[in-house]
Amino acid sequence: MVKIEAETQIAVSTDRSADTRARILEAALREFSALGLAGARMDQIAAAAGVNKALLYYHFDSKENLYAAAIEMISGRVRDQSMAVFLLKASPGERFIRSTLNHFDRILTQGEFQSLMQQEMMRMHQGEEASAMSIVVKRVFAPMQTMYQAMMREGIASGELIDADWMQIHLSALGANVFYFLAAPVWRLLQEFEPFAPEVLAERRRAMVKFLGLAVFVDRAHGAEVAAKVLADSPMPELPSTRHLVGRSDERKK
Numbered sequence: 001m002v003k004i005e006a007e008t009q010i011a012v013s014t015d016r017s018a019d020t021r022a023r024i025l026e027a028a029l030r031e032f033s034a035l036g037l038a039g040a041r042m043d044q045i046a047a048a049a050g051v052n053k054a055l056l057y058y059h060f061d062s063k064e065n066l067y068a069a070a071i072e073m074i075s076g077r078v079r080d081q082s083m084a085v086f087l088l089k090a091s092p093g094e095r096f097i098r099s100t101l102n103h104f105d106r107i108l109t110q111g112e113f114q115s116l117m118q119q120e121m122m123r124m125h126q127g128e129e130a131s132a133m134s135i136v137v138k139r140v141f142a143p144m145q146t147m148y149q150a151m152m153r154e155g156i157a158s159g160e161l162i163d164a165d166w167m168q169i170h171l172s173a174l175g176a177n178v179f180y181f182l183a184a185p186v187w188r189l190l191q192e193f194e195p196f197a198p199e200v201l202a203e204r205r206r207a208m209v210k211f212l213g214l215a216v217f218v219d220r221a222h223g224a225e226v227a228a229k230v231l232a233d234s235p236m237p238e239l240p241s242t243r244h245l246v247g248r249s250d251e252r253k254k
Contacts, residue, residue, distance in 0.1 A: 021059050023049040028070040033112035036119050037067050071132045074113045075139045078106060082140070086147040092155030093223065097212050097230050099148065100173045104205055105237050107181050114181075161216050169216055180204060202236050 027048035031040040042063055046056040060066035085099045107114055120133045148170060155161035161169075180187075184195040193200050209227045217223025 017059075020049075020051060020055065024051060024056055024059055024066070025070050025073050028066050029074055029112050032067055032070055033115040037063070040067075042066075068132050068135060071116055072135050072139065074110070074116070075136050078110060078113055079140045079143065081106070082144050083147065086144075086151060091160055091226070092151050092158060093160045093217055094226050094230065095151050096155060096161065096169075096173075096216065097209055097227060098234070099151070100177070100212060101205070101209055101230060101234055103174050104177045104208060107177060108201065109237050109240055111240055159218055160222070162218055164216075173212060173216075176208065198236075198239055201239070205236065206231060 024045065028040070028045050031045050031048065034040075040063070042056060043053055045066070046053045049056070056066075060069060082099070082102060085102050086095060088095055088098065090098070116132075117136070120136070123129075124133060149166055152161065152166035152169060156163050156166070180195070187193070187195045195201075195204075209231050210224070213223035213225075213227030214220050215223075217226070
């Protein structure tokens with residue numbers, strides 16, 4: 001009886017520890033994405049997680065290790081969501097369109113991940129050590145690129161997709177997504193619309209999928225059908241607050 005009670009107490013303690021760690025990581029993700037590694041404060045993260053600093057340092061002995069753990073956590077989420085698309089039982093062309101739409105939706109809904117990636121890229125361009133980027137490359141970009149390359153080569157070999165350099169298709173499709181969000185301040189000056197308005201985002205999303213159905217398929221009629229199918233069963237995701245959208249300049253300041 002005593003042994004059972006002891007095992008129960010250990011299990012409860014383990015669950016509480018895991019819950020505490022998860023709350024710290026979620027709070028850290030928000031702080032680091034908004035303020036960066038240098039600007040985020042451990043006491044603010046502890047307060048946001050509802051723990052004291054001693055408990056925070058019990059789980060993570062430094063801000064750098066907490067930062068790396070937060071990036072590893074969000075990277076795992078992105079990887080799992082993206083890889084699920086590549087593993088669908090569908091033609092290479094359909095998986096291509098779905099993966100590009102998944103990328104658009106990821107920029108739209110995973111603002112913390114996009115913000116952290118921008119910060120890491122800036123650090124690398126400035127010659128700073130960006131060791132966290134190696135985590136992302138290993139956990140997210142490398143396996144995704146392997147799957148993407150195999151998918152495109154399968155599509156080209158089968159005759160479903162046009163015979164073009166797979167990386168150029170990759171850059172053209174995903175690069176267009178990134179450019180739209182990063183250039184949002186310029187779009188506001190050039191066009192009479194708000195680039196992050198829900199109806200504008202929904203239309204941009206539809207236009208992107210329809211364009212790919214015509215641009216990369218050998219049989220455009222087939223491509224249009226695939227695009228229509230993808231749009232029909234891929235509703236617009238719930239939008240986050242505009243503060244978390246890439247391209248916004250109204251990030252929280254300390």
